[in-house]
Amino acid sequence: MKSRQSASGRTRLGEVGEDVLLASLLRELPASRKFIGDDCAVVDFRGAKNLLVLKTDCVVEGIHFRASTDPALVGWKAMMRPLSDFAAISAVPQFALITLIVPSARSTLWVKKLYRGLRRAASRFDVTIVGGETSATRGPAVISVSVSGFVEKNRWISRAGGKTGDDLFVTGRLGGSLRGKHLRFVPRIDESRWLTRNVRVRAMMDLSDGLGADLPRLAKASRVGFQIGRSKLPLAAGAEIDNAISDGEDYELLFAISPPDRDRLKKAWRKKFPKLPLTRIGKFVSQSAIRDPQLKRGYVHFQQP
Amino acid sequence: MKSRQSASGRTRLGEVGEDVLLASLLRELPASRKFIGDDCAVVDFRGAKNLLVLKTDCVVEGIHFRASTDPALVGWKAMMRPLSDFAAISAVPQFALITLIVPSARSTLWVKKLYRGLRRAASRFDVTIVGGETSATRGPAVISVSVSGFVEKNRWISRAGGKTGDDLFVTGRLGGSLRGKHLRFVPRIDESRWLTRNVRVRAMMDLSDGLGADLPRLAKASRVGFQIGRSKLPLAAGAEIDNAISDGEDYELLFAISPPDRDRLKKAWRKKFPKLPLTRIGKFVSQSAIRDPQLKRGYVHFQQP
Numbered sequence: 286m287k288s289r290q291s292a293s294g295r296t297r298l299g300e301v302g303e304d305v306l307l308a309s310l311l312r313e314l315p316a317s318r319k320f321i322g323d324d325c326a327v328v329d330f331r332g333a334k335n336l337l338v339l340k341t342d343c344v345v346e347g348i349h350f351r352a353s354t355d356p357a358l359v360g361w362k363a364m365m366r367p368l369s370d371f372a373a374i375s376a377v378p379q380f381a382l383i384t385l386i387v388p389s390a391r392s393t394l395w396v397k398k399l400y401r402g403l404r405r406a407a408s409r410f411d412v413t414i415v416g417g418e419t420s421a422t423r424g425p426a427v428i429s430v431s432v433s434g435f436v437e438k439n440r441w442i443s444r445a446g447g448k449t450g451d452d453l454f455v456t457g458r459l460g461g462s463l464r465g466k467h468l469r470f471v472p473r474i475d476e477s478r479w480l481t482r483n484v485r486v487r488a489m490m491d492l493s494d495g496l497g498a499d500l501p502r503l504a505k506a507s508r509v510g511f512q513i514g515r516s517k518l519p520l521a522a523g524a525e526i527d528n529a530i531s532d533g534e535d536y537e538l539l540f541a542i543s544p545p546d547r548d549r550l551k552k553a554w555r556k557k558f559p560k561l562p563l564t565r566i567g568k569f570v571s572q573s574a575i576r577d578p579q580l581k582r583g584y585v586h587f588q589q590p
Numbered sequence: 591m592k593s594r595q596s597a598s599g600r601t602r603l604g605e606v607g608e609d610v611l612l613a614s615l616l617r618e619l620p621a622s623r624k625f626i627g628d629d630c631a632v633v634d635f636r637g638a639k640n641l642l643v644l645k646t647d648c649v650v651e652g653i654h655f656r657a658s659t660d661p662a663l664v665g666w667k668a669m670m671r672p673l674s675d676f677a678a679i680s681a682v683p684q685f686a687l688i689t690l691i692v693p694s695a696r697s698t699l700w701v702k703k704l705y706r707g708l709r710r711a712a713s714r715f716d717v718t719i720v721g722g723e724t725s726a727t728r729g730p731a732v733i734s735v736s737v738s739g740f741v742e743k744n745r746w747i748s749r750a751g752g753k754t755g756d757d758l759f760v761t762g763r764l765g766g767s768l769r770g771k772h773l774r775f776v777p778r779i780d781e782s783r784w785l786t787r788n789v790r791v792r793a794m795m796d797l798s799d800g801l802g803a804d805l806p807r808l809a810k811a812s813r814v815g816f817q818i819g820r821s822k823l824p825l826a827a828g829a830e831i832d833n834a835i836s837d838g839e840d841y842e843l844l845f846a847i848s849p850p851d852r853d854r855l856k857k858a859w860r861k862k863f864p865k866l867p868l869t870r871i872g873k874f875v876s877q878s879a880i881r882d883p884q885l886k887r888g889y890v891h892f893q894q895p
Contacts, residue, residue, distance in 0.1 A: 296697065296698045297694060297695050297696065297697060297698070298692055298693070298694045298695070298696050298697070298698060298701065298726070325721070326685065326687065326720035326721040328684075328685055328718075328720060330635055330638055330640075330642065330740070331638065331639075331640055331740055332638055332639045332640060333635055333636065333637055333638035334636075334637045335635075335636055335637060337635065337642070337685075337738070339685060339687055339720060339721060339736075339738060340687070340721065341646075341687040341688075341689050341721065341723055341734070341736050342689070342723055343689050343691060343723060343725055343734065345691055345725050345726070345727045346729075347727070347728045347729075348725060348726055348727060348728070349725070379633075380631065380633055380642075380644060382631065382644055382645070382646040382736060383646075384646050384647070384648050384734050384736075386648060386650055386732055389602060390602050391602065392601065392602060393601045393602070413633075415631035415633060415644060416630070416631040416644060416645065416646065418646055418647055418648060420648055420650050420653060420654070421650070421653055422650050422652070422653060422729065422730060422732070423652045423653070423729070423730060424651075424652075424727065424728070424729020424730040425727060425728060425729040427691055427727070427732050427734075429646070429648065429689050429732075429734040429736075431644075431646050431687060431689075431734075431736035433642070433644060433738055435635070435636055
């Protein structure tokens with residue numbers, strides 16, 4: 286990892302990776318560092334009692350979807366990805382701006398279907414599409430969606446509040462998203478808002494890169510280690526444990542609560558969301574506990590499945 | 591024009607054009623129509639006394655810049671384009687989110703220079719870059735910048751408030767932007783904020799597609815016609831009248847004021863912005879006046895230079 290970070294100017298992006306690149310760019314942004322690193326930007330808006338929440342995301346043809354993918358599903362995914370980041374911090378999305386970058390040879394029907402998917406996804410969460418920008422391109426289609434909304438100061442959940450001993454929960458089932466879920470998922474906004482109204486959530490994020498990549502980020506932000514029961518992971522139909530850890534694009538919630546809240550949460554959840562599993566997959570442990578050989582093995586195994 | 595609008599599903603985008611496509615997509619968005627059509631989206635933010643202003647824009651390699659363009663200038667332009675839309679409505683930009691879509695083979699040095707340009711442009715107007723997203727692509731680089739900020743309810747200027755008889759002014763000099771200005775321009779935010787503090791501006795926009803395309807939009811939004819003195823247009827060094835009308839990417843302000851304010855404006859402007867020309871280029875006239883043969887000829891000539 287060290288050598289990848291000391292990227293000289295001649296390094297190609299493909300050799301570096303997104304996390305390292307972003308980290309390197311953001312290091313040069315001292316004034317704004319405090320807003321970044323979590324799923325959304327959360328800022329004060331002049332004279333407002335709630336916090337302003339901002340998030341942008343994009344899907345690129347050939348990377349996030351295929352030329353043959355139903356454009357309505359592409360639109361759905363393009364809108365739902367940033368909305369999942371709102372779920373991650375228990376924020377309410379309100380307004381979306383859309384940038385469509387589409388080759389001139391593409392049919393208007395394709396664009397209309399794409400837009401229908403964007404609109405359907407937005408209206409699922411009462412998000413209003415307030416603006417659009419289009420551009421031609423000589424390359425693949427790109428759809429960038431930028432969402433703004435709010436979160437109450439006392440309900441904003443970051444990744445950083447986890448404590449040693451906290452229980453770790455995930456919603457839904459993990460793995461195998463590429464078989465279809467990644468194009469049809471519903472961000473856990475309702476669940477996330479319910480959680481912060483009913484339980485003291487200490488740290489939370491959405492699972493976009495897979496538990497194996499995302500859980501270490503949550504633990505790092507909270508300055509704790511973690512211990513996971515691999516056999517406890519809730520698996521999507523047809524998925525193996527390694528799929529649940531590595532596939533990514535689950536768009537489920539991963540969150541930490543204090544153990545005394547555990548039973549009350551489980552009971553209330555079953556009543557409120559009877560169709561959506563909520564699974565305790567493990568707990569936060571002190572960072573020094575990682576030196577314990579068994580945990581360390583577990584951690585390493587987890588990291589490199 | 592009619593046939594282009596009745597685009598069937600098999601029409602290719604290249605045959606339609608951005609205005610027509612956007613209009614067609616937005617027609618399907620009844621709930622949000624009221625926010626769109628002007629330069630930015632302007633919305634109420636829960637419990638805030640100011641309006642929330644949102645704008646996204648993008649630059650695409652091969653369309654808005656060349657592969658050989660200095661990436662620092664590409665970054666400057668990518669940030670300044672949406673900021674010019676803030677100038678258009680007299681809003682104050684505050685936060686920017688950046689989406690970088692870059693081929694993996696691109697050097698990290700290129701990306702760093704690009705980011706330096708983005709940062710330099712943002713800091714010129716105290717805009718904080720609060721988040722970023724990167725993606726790989728198999729096509730040309732795309733930089734999408736999404737900006738949020740505010741405008742006071744009593745200072746928001748739309749395109750729609752112009753009246754018959756209003757004087758029309760432009761800032762700066764028009765034409766020939768592709769010789770360099772399009773990569774180095776400074777949006778007229780300071781000027782626009784000064785204007786709404788000191789004059790009753792009735793309608794305003796920024797000139798991005800050229801006076802010949804943009805002035806008719808301003809007039810249409812205000813439901814008036816216009817009369818322009820071609821010989822009065824302030825020309826950039828080396829530019830002809832047709833350049834001032836058609837080149838585009840001027841990023842100057844075009845605005846309408848009531849004639850009694852004219853002399854006071856000119857005098858105060860010269861004192862405040864001694865280096866930046868302010869030129870009265872013509873006036874709004876009643877729409878019916880367009881039936882006047884002379885004006886009509888002027889209008890047609892103006893539209894199809």
